[in-house]
Amino acid sequence: MRLVILDNYDLASEWAAKYICNRIIQFKPGQDRYFTLGLPTGSTPLGCYKKLIEYHKNGDLSFKYVKTFNMDEYVGLPRNHPESYHSYMWNNFFKHIDIDPNNAHILDGNAADLQAECDAFEKKIKEAGGIDLFVGGIGPDGHIAFNEPGSSLVSRTRLKTLAMDTILASAKYFDGDLSKVPTMALTVGVGTVMDAREVMILITGAHKAFALYKAIEEGVNHMWTVSAFQQHPRTIFVCDEDATLELRVKTVKYFKGLMHVHNKLVDPLYSMKEGN
Amino acid sequence: MRGGEGPSRAPVLQFTNCRLLRGGRLLREDLWVREGRILDPEKLFFDERRLADRQQDCGGCILAPGFIDVQINGGFGVDFSLATEDVGSGVALVARKILSHGVTAFCPTLVTSPPEVYHKVLPQIPVKRGGPHGAGVLGVHLEGPFISRQKRGAHPEAYVRSFEANAFHDVLATYGSLDNVCILTLAPELDRSHEVIQELTARGIRVSLGHSVADLRTAENAMQSGATFITHLFNAMLPFHHRDPGIVGLLTSDQVPPGRHIFYGMIADGIHTNPAALRIAHRAHPQGLVLVTDAVPALGLGNGRHTLGQQVVEVDGLSAYVAGTKTLCGSIAPMDTCVRHFLQTTGCSVESALESASLHPAQLLGLEKHKGSLDFGADADFVVLDDALHVQATYISGERVWQAEVAGQ
Numbered sequence: 220m221r222l223v224i225l226d227n228y229d230l231a232s233e234w235a236a237k238y239i240c241n242r243i244i245q246f247k248p249g250q251d252r253y254f255t256l257g258l259p260t261g262s263t264p265l266g267c268y269k270k271l272i273e274y275h276k277n278g279d280l281s282f283k284y285v286k287t288f289n290m291d292e293y294v295g296l297p298r299n300h301p302e303s304y305h306s307y308m309w310n311n312f313f314k315h316i317d318i319d320p321n322n323a324h325i326l327d328g329n330a331a332d333l334q335a336e337c338d339a340f341e342k343k344i345k346e347a348g349g350i351d352l353f354v355g356g357i358g359p360d361g362h363i364a365f366n367e368p369g370s371s372l373v374s375r376t377r378l379k380t381l382a383m384d385t386i387l388a389s390a391k392y393f394d395g396d397l398s399k400v401p402t403m404a405l406t407v408g409v410g411t412v413m414d415a416r417e418v419m420i421l422i423t424g425a426h427k428a429f430a431l432y433k434a435i436e437e438g439v440n441h442m443w444t445v446s447a448f449q450q451h452p453r454t455i456f457v458c459d460e461d462a463t464l465e466l467r468v469k470t471v472k473y474f475k476g477l478m479h480v481h482n483k484l485v486d487p488l489y490s491m492k493e494g495n
Numbered sequence: 496m497r498g499g500e501g502p503s504r505a506p507v508l509q510f511t512n513c514r515l516l517r518g519g520r521l522l523r524e525d526l527w528v529r530e531g532r533i534l535d536p537e538k539l540f541f542d543e544r545r546l547a548d549r550q551q552d553c554g555g556c557i558l559a560p561g562f563i564d565v566q567i568n569g570g571f572g573v574d575f576s577l578a579t580e581d582v583g584s585g586v587a588l589v590a591r592k593i594l595s596h597g598v599t600a601f602c603p604t605l606v607t608s609p610p611e612v613y614h615k616v617l618p619q620i621p622v623k624r625g626g627p628h629g630a631g632v633l634g635v636h637l638e639g640p641f642i643s644r645q646k647r648g649a650h651p652e653a654y655v656r657s658f659e660a661n662a663f664h665d666v667l668a669t670y671g672s673l674d675n676v677c678i679l680t681l682a683p684e685l686d687r688s689h690e691v692i693q694e695l696t697a698r699g700i701r702v703s704l705g706h707s708v709a710d711l712r713t714a715e716n717a718m719q720s721g722a723t724f725i726t727h728l729f730n731a732m733l734p735f736h737h738r739d740p741g742i743v744g745l746l747t748s749d750q751v752p753p754g755r756h757i758f759y760g761m762i763a764d765g766i767h768t769n770p771a772a773l774r775i776a777h778r779a780h781p782q783g784l785v786l787v788t789d790a791v792p793a794l795g796l797g798n799g800r801h802t803l804g805q806q807v808v809e810v811d812g813l814s815a816y817v818a819g820t821k822t823l824c825g826s827i828a829p830m831d832t833c834v835r836h837f838l839q840t841t842g843c844s845v846e847s848a849l850e851s852a853s854l855h856p857a858q859l860l861g862l863e864k865h866k867g868s869l870d871f872g873a874d875a876d877f878v879v880l881d882d883a884l885h886v887q888a889t890y891i892s893g894e895r896v897w898q899a900e901v902a903g904q
Contacts, residue, residue: 298541309537314525320544 220435220448221455222474223481224463228423231459232266235354235421237485238455239271240280242352242417244489248284253322255286255344257353257412259364260307263421264356272315279490282318286347288340290355290364290412293401294328294378302392303328326376326405337376337405344411353415357422360384361430361443365406368442374408409447417453420445425461432465505530507539508893509547513879516559516849517869526558528875531892535871553879556887557845560853560867561599561876562830565678565860566636566726566760566787568604570794574802575603575620578612582619590629592795594897596829597852597878597886600631600866602678604789607639607650614671621675625876625891633860634677637670638726641681641691642706648731649817649824650706651806659686663694676700677860680726682707683717696721701859703760704742706731711744718745719752724859725759727789728776729768730823746780756780758859760787761851763837764828766814770840777841785859786833786852791815791825835884845884 225231239256248254258264274280292304300306305325313323324343330336344350355363360382366374367382381389386400393399412418422431434445435456448454463471510526517524527534527547539545569575571592573585586603593601603620605613617635625631639647640654647655658665667673679695680703681688692702704717705726710733714722725732725742733741740747745757763773763786777784788794793801793810800818801808807818810827817824828836830852838848857867865874875893878886889897 299535299537305541306537309540313540314536317546320540320546323540325541 221477221481222435222470223455223457223478224471224475225457225459228266228459231421231423231457232264233270234485235264235267235419235457236270236274237488238419238457239267239352239354240274241485241489243280243282243285244491246351250284253284253286253347255288255347255350255352257350257355257407257415258287258289258308258312259354259356259421260289260291260304261356263423263427264354265311267354267421268312272312274490275316278492279488281491282316285318286322287318287324288344288347288350288407289325291404291406292326292328294333294403294405296328296401298327298329328401328405333378333405337378340376340405340407341411344414350412350415352417352419353412354419354421355412357420357427357430357434357445358385359388359426359430361433361445363409363412363420363445363447365404366409366444368444370409370441370444372439372441372444372447373410373413375410376405376407379404379406409444413447413451417455418448418451419455419457420448421457422462423459425464427462428464428466431456431458431462436466436470503530506548507534507545509536509550510553510558511550513553513556513558515869516557516846516853519846519850521557521846526869526875526877528893531875531894533869533871533873533875538871557849557880557882557884558869558877559597559849559880560857560869560873561630561878561889561891562597562786562834562852563633563856563860563867564593564598564601564788564790564830565633565785565856566604566638567593567601567790567794568606568825569792570790572792572796572801574792576605576608576612576616577802578608578615582616586620586632587629590623590625590632593630593830594889594891595886595899597831597834597880597889598630599625599876599878599889599891600633602633602636604636604638607642607647607654609654610669610671613637613669617670617672617675622677625896627891627894627896629896631876631891633862633866635675636678636680636703637676638680639706640669641666641685641688642731643682643684643708645708646682646706646731648706649806649808649822657685658688658691662687662690666691666695673698673700678703678724680705680724682709683722684709684713688717689720692717692720692722699861701861704732704745707742708733709742710739711741711748714742714745715748715750718748718757719750723755723758724785725757727762727767727787728759729772730762743776746776746783756783758783758785758855760785760789761837762787762789762826762828763833763840764788764813764826765836765840766828767823767826773837774841777843781843781847781851783855784851785855786830786837787856788828788830788833789825790827790829794827794829796827831884831886838884848884 433443514521527536623632702722703724735743854867857863879888
């Protein structure tokens with residue numbers, strides 16, 4: 220893996236956004252060649268989305284030939300509920316960029332047949348040629364998407380019941396009222412994300428530090444599903460200092476020492492403008 | 496027979512780089528319009544999977560719901576209370592001219608007049624949608640003749656009358672027809688006002704208290720009978736008294752029927768109401784404040800003599816008096832001037848000032864689902880304002896119907 224450690228949340232968000240920007244531009248997307256991006260929700264990626272929007276508004280990055288697949292969506296929450304992931308993606312990303320609505324895929328948590336919806340999602344990913352870069356986060360319980368502790372490491376898109384840790388972490392978005400938090404969600408599986416050609420996990424904040432430690436310094440374990448990516452050929456973990464608090468000094472020093480190598484991935488920052 | 500319609504193929508317009516007045520706040524959001532209505536872009540994105548067909552950059556301006564003037568007696572030489580063969584042309588002229596003031600809908604107002612005038616004029620002022628031809632007519636505001644002789648203000652004494660003889664029958668006989676009427680101002684101390692107010696309210700007409708010497712008790716009873724508005728607060732009524740606040744006391748009355756509150760018109764032209772009085776009213780009950788122009792035919796004309804109802808008025812600067820007296824008889828300040836003056840004088844928020852000229856009058860008339868707001872589904876009647884609240888452009892049903900001249904072009 221690459222472990223990219225930045226000083227703070229803003230710098231980590233910016234590094235991640237630059238990386239995504241460069242990957243898209245270097246891919247040279249076009250009419251017959253779409254870049255497929257997997258996307259997360261939550262508070263961690265907000266800074267990254269803001270930077271991507273900035274690059275778009277500056278004319279440096281277009282999402283015209285990008286297809287996106289979100290990781291998950293709550294079940295039973297009306298699509299226009301302010302806390303649904305559809306609302307999140309619209310307000311924090313889609314409405315500010317030029318993506319074609321037909322290319323923005325999010326699981327429908329109100330589908331009549333939930334498993335069929337999940338199967339169709341897997342099919343859409345396949346038809347799009349697989350995911351070039353799957354961006355994700357990590358839960359305090361070490362989950363990727365809603366693959367709660369105990370999820371199969373080869374799982375596919377399916378319906379999951381949320382663990383108490385996740386419900387507690389989500390309560391802040393529902394007026395602190397646990398009874399208002401949805402208890403089920405549709406989510407891509409660990410296997411689904413593992414199929415992506417590249418994976419980038421964003422982890423910021425001290426409250427995620429223990430999960431990061433479990434994910435990269437201990438073994439592959441279905442109780443900490445992010446650990447599955449130890450077996451992926453191309454994974455990048457982008458963190459801030461606080462997220463490394465539970466790691467060994469040795470691990471942190473080693474990867475910080477590699478920053479000059481990592482930074483070559485984001486500097487120079489490419490642009491889609493003419494003449495660049 | 497297929498149930499439900501397919502998605503509309505009509506073009507979608509996106510107004511960008513602007514601040515919208517929505518939910519009482521100025522938000523940095525784009526305004527999306529289709530088929531004359533405000534559209535929910537999130538639904539468009541996820542349901543119809545469409546983007547806008549055309550974008551319009553608003554240069555960082557404020558987009559507010561179009562202003563609604565519920566008390567305007569005429570303007571540009573036109574007097575709505577003058578019984579001619581072609582009242583329609585006069586209304587149309589004013590409707591077109593006030594677009595430049597940011598007004599997208601209004602209530603032509605008739606002052607105290609003899610029955611012949613009402614019988615002739617009322618049928619000629621139908622409710623009408625706005626458009627490039629002018630602001631929409633929401634209905635007529637009848638101010639009089641069932642008012643207090645003592646507080647008639649500029650209204651001609653000869654035609655002031657009561658309905659004590661036959662209550663609602665007198666009302667119908669006087670006006671002829673109430674079909675095009677949406678607001679009626681009367682003095683609640685008149686005998687049998689309770690019956691009249693009830694009957695008018697049952698017909699969906701907003702009853703307003705004004706030109707009256709009613710005490711608070713009488714005013715409260717009138718409100719319980721259905722009255723929901725006060726015509727130009729402070730003017731043509733008893734002054735506030737600490738042991739009987741009169742009609743003014745309705746702003747803080749505890750006798751308001753549950754779920755309702757009183758609306759009150761204010762002329763914020765800098766002349767009709769002392770700034771301190773304006774601030775007292777606003778602070779006591781900001782949600783009910785409705786900015787009105789109470790503009791007279793001299794609006795938009797220069798200094799000199801002009802007619803209003805059955806009388807002659809004298810214009811001097813921003814003031815208009817009954818000729819030969821010191822009695823004010825309506826203002827000549829355009830609506831956008833009133834909004835700016837109101838903002839400056841009360842120190843209220845821009846949002847509050849804008850809502851007082853749009854949302855509140857719409858709520859008064861029960862039209863808030865389609866008018867007075869920029870909520871999804873509302874009519875796309877809006878005004879583009881710079882930071883100082885000067886009108887840059889006016890839109891009705893998503894179509895630009897007026898635009899300020901750009902300097903140097």
